[in-house]
Amino acid sequence: MRVVPARGRGWLRAGFALGLVLLIAQFVAILPGARAWMDRHAGMHDVLQDAIYVLAAVLVAARAARVRRDRGAWLLMAAGLGCYAAGTVYWVAVLARMNPPPYPSAADVMWLAYYPFAYAALLRLLRARRGRISAPMWLDGLIASACAAALASVVFLSGFTGFSAGSVPAVLVSVAYPIADIVLAGLLLGAWALSGWHTEPLWILLLAGMGINTVANGIHMFDTAHGSYTPGGWTDALWSVALAVIVAAAWQPRRRPSARPPARALVGVALPAVLACAAMALLLYGSLRNAVVPHTSSLLAAAAITAAIVRMLLTVRAVESLTDARRQARTDDLTELPNRRLFQERLDLVLRRRDPREPVAVAIVDLDRFKEINDSFGHHLGDQLLQLVAARLSEAFGGAGLLARLGGDEFGVLLPDADVDRAREVMTDLLTALRHPFDLEQVTLHIDASIGLAVFPDHGADRSTLLRHADNAMYTAKSEHSGLSLANAGADDDIGRRRLTTLEELRTGLDNGELVLHYQPQLDLGCGTVAGVEALVRWNHPTRGLVYPDGFLALAEHAGLIGRLTMQVLDMAVEQCRAWRDAGLDLTVAVNLSTSNLHDPTLPAYIAATLTRHGVPPAALHLEVTEEILMRDAARATETLAQLRAMGIRLAVDDYGTGYSSLAYLHALPVDDLKLDRAFVGHCDTDPRSAAIVKSTVELAHNLGMRLIAEGVENEAVLDRLRRWDCDLVQGYHLSRPQAPERLTPWLLERQESATTADIAGRA
Template sequence: MSVTMVPPRGRVWLRAGFGLGVVLLIAQFVVVVPEARDWAGRHPWSYDILQDATYLLAVVLVLARAAVLRQDRGAWLLMAGGLGCYAAGTVYWVAVLVRLDPPPYPSISDAMWLAYYPLAYAAVLRLLRARRSRFSAPTWLDGLIASACAAAFASVVFLTGFAGVSGQPAAAVLVSLAYPIADIVLAGLLLGAWALSGWRTERVWAVLLAGMGVNTAANGLHMFETTHGTFIPGGWTDAFWSVAVAVIVAAAWQRPEEASARPPVRALVGVALPAGLACASMALLLYGSWRDATLPRTSSVLAAVAIAAAVARMLLTVRTVEALADARRQARTDDLTALPNRRSFQETLDRELLRRDPDEPMAVAIVDLDRFKEINDSFGHHLGDRLLQLVATRLTAAFGGAGMLARLGGDEFGVILPVAGADRALEVATTLLTALRHPFDLEQVSLHIDASIGLAVFPGHGTDRGTLLRHADNAMYTAKSDHSGLAVAVEGADDDTGRRRLTTLEEFRAGLDRDELVLHYQPQLDVATGAVVGVEALVRWNHPARGLVYPDGFLSLAEHAGLMGRITLQVLEKALGQCRDWRAAGLGLTVAVNLSASNLHDPSLPDHVADALARYGVPPAALHLEVTEEVLMRDATRATRTLDELRAMGIRLAVDDYGTGYSSLAYLHALPVDDLKLDRAFVAHCDTDPRSAAIVKSTVELAHNLDMRLIAEGVENEAVLDRLRDWDCDLVQGYHLSRPQAPERLTPWLLERQVTPVAS
């Protein structure tokens, strides 16, 4: 029937059928030529055979397609049934009815021709259902617009001038109405089905709709010619009917396409086609109004339905656009803090860099909260989230909006200063740090937090987003490591710094799992008696490749990663185990262990300590626990509760690095601590610096007045020791006495010094 048909290889009879169809189709057009038409008029049987053979061959080939291929079999059986009814009606008309004078109306052929329509409707719907199982509201509206518009124009063709058959039997009137109505419905169904398919151009779908559309157009042409008395049997209208069935057969034998291979429809097409159809419906109504032309009422109603559906589609589109805009905004907004998120931050930075003049500076800052993970783990995520919200509010107020402030994730924030050099960026960063250092009131808990800020400036520290952020991140870690709170990237900074830091952190995590932490101990001397009464446990990392790594090489990374609590617990276990061994050797030493903030905020710490003391057989009085002022100031109320429990067990408590933090007399008065450890910064020069001497002497007196002992760190020579002895300092430690040493080296030294024996 058509050269586009693709019969399966090896089926000779099918190829023969297709070849015959092509011959018949060519012959249909040949007889339209006036000379051939004259010959056909003298031999009418030839034209009848040609037309009947064309229709019957089409039915056979569509049935063969349904039998050979399983896909869409039901739809093509329905289509074959419809074409069969049409062919049967044509054969009966040519063979019997046309010879009667006059031919009956309505006749059996009319019933057969009309039977084609419901079967064709069902075939189209079944094909549509196989390709789209669900339809969205916009798709339904597109289908309604397309159907109503097509039906409106078809009704103009089929109903204009239609006056029925006045005075004829009811059956004749019904049949006369059935033909145009069936064609109008078919026109609407075809275009509506295309819309419901998503305006896709799958070959089988496009060719089938084209074939059925040609058939409907031929029906309209036939009605026009009949109305105006110009219809000629064997003319162009009959040829178009043959073309229609040929194209339908061609559609049946198209190769099936996989869903993944079907080209996606552009969004513009999905908007433009419904809009164009709505405009066409509007034009139809306007034409009838301006030209004073009388449109069939059905046409006007269908055009109005298409326009109303288009209005609904437009409103739905507006709503969809608003939803997309809202989704886009949400995709670039942090849910917790309502600040721009990392994606928005990166997009903004890329835009700024793209339009940036090379001579115009721009600063980028990374703000990272210190020890936030410890707060989150200790107080819970609810309080941690609330803290982040308060931090965002405070940063926003301090920032002032001269650029962008965003939450990059976790406890990390980003700042873009579009027109700022290093000096201006330092001013803004200092303002942010000052704002964060005021306490945050959270559910009856007052928390002090700090932050580390790293700055990078365009173009000195990079001209692309990745380089700028990497240098800002490295500067932030520098600020965290040296506890300065603020650092600017170094010109030409090594891009491998961040990679090395990450590698070190991952190696340290693995080291914790492999028990690579070791302890060195520094003795503490009782100044009054000259006896070594205790030691302080100091952690080291025995790296398998780098050897012994001191705390400044890993503690800041561990602290940022939230590993301090885990480190402290390992140190406690090792220290108590060594204390047990020394006591078994007759050395009655106390051992001091540092606690981190996460330990103090862990309500299970007292139970863990009690369990460890029991397991190692160490009395509570032999364990001293030290905390820094900064840890105490974060949440003094909660720290006090934990320290009260520990002290009630008989454990001695000390404030470490006294004088380097807030040094508030209020918390010294309120907290349950027994000792003050004065930082080496004051002790080391107290023999030569009058100011240091005054601080040390007054601190000794302060401790004694509070019923506390004073432990002086950093005793480097005998002169300093003499001064401390004169001021009645209680305990000292430092290099003058002994450097921190591994237990296997320190134990002989302790035995030689005749350390205080274990109490019997």
């Protein structure tokens, strides 16, 4: 153990070497042969003893002078050792030659002066190492100090007769020695407890050195009382060892461990209990054996036991609080399900104990469009929905593994013994349960979810890999609207990275105005003219070129960017409508809205402001929504649609026939047009079933007072059929592909000119 600084001066190293030599000489002097020689040369023992005391004080003072840290404490310790050394030198040089030596004397004053300095040094070190001291630490200190003082008082006070003999100064000095050692013993162990039972070498060596000194004092008192003390014996050697250990403590570098060492934790738990038991044993010894135990010792032991009882009660309370805190730290406050932390811990545990050949399934369940509900109805209703979802999932799950809320609207499922087929079955049941309506405050909501599934060991052997693949599979399910998707280990990594990259690039693209609109004409079959266009968004990616909606719209929807994206599209479309009107083209522009847009209460005001800013009449703007609104809070959507329609904006149901069609909802919705999906229109000239659907839908729309718009017209035969069935408007590749406005505008002007010429010719 290094106790000398690496850059110590030569005289300092010489001092340590001299101390080692003197310490060895002290022990050699105890041996029978050397002891006989020391007895013939009595002065050598005195010189040896004085040299050890003086050298110890010098070395501690040198430490205080050379090292700034804890300088005050070691100056106090050096002062105390200096007083002790001065008393010893004075005794040997002056008082030992008198017969009898005076008692008390100046040497006693100097020896007793050691104690106040030692107390102050201990307290100074304790203060430097502790900030705020908690109640349990105060109790540990009380237990330790009371028990140590009790045991020390038995040694120092048993059989003590100095109170009634001699002069008053003699009695006071005789009482001062044992009391000082009792206080020191209590302070030593109490300070250790208050330090948090630090096990760093500095603290242990200091306590050991001062403790050995106290023990040696007790042995000396006992030997003196029984007339068996012999100068130069083992007691003197113990004093020398104590000084050496204190010097070693002074030169120990201070260490700051980053974490609580296990040894310190063990000491902090075991020592208070051991000391309390020792105090109890002391009391039992006195009562059962009828032994004479000093009254002071009994009181101190009782104090230690009382503190131990209080400490135990505090410990029980702390354990209960810790257990409750641990439970809360692993439980979601809102749903009372396990949280992400517990889910990850349990998954790690299962994977560590799992046979590599046994499957473990992990799934991530993410609610679709939950952000829209929060934005539309507020977080209170969103929280209520999450609670209902958690309850329903728990009921459907049945406790076959672990169901947890990972955060937001995301839930995690752990199935320890499920293979792919079993996991699919469980997840399908969960998905089915979620698709039933939820009754909330004055509103009924239909929600859906996307579930990503990964299975150990096929999709990963550790927690992070499994969760990453399950997360990627969930996004695949969301983008494909499939509800449930199984991970594909290698591909999922690429998909996940690509998805995150695309999302960040899309955010940047929205900032940089990278969205562009292409427009597809809509032909009015009644008059044969182009009545309007549909705006279709594209992303002009700086490196990937033109990206179509299926490459980014679903991602924007899930990331909460669809509102911002729609606002940009509306502004560009209305601005282009104004430009066409200025060019003499009286066209309407149709823009698609997502369901989440209809849940935005600010949408009508924004559209009104946009129309006013560009000077476009509301009738020139058509808005299209999908049938999905029929299953997602139709009441809220109806309210927004009614506001838009009241402004004079024409509304259409897009992709009619592909969703959850409901005539009851269709009858109640304030819409003007039905837009029949291309899946029926494209084959109506060859497929009788498709023809029947198209024809009946045209009749349905007309009977409801609506127009029918057919999309996906790709040949003249389909166009003829639609004209024969009195379809109102058509669009498709047969008429024109979607084009940028700079390419479409000349075509529109040419069509308008041709229509005007034909009209004039017809009149003529």
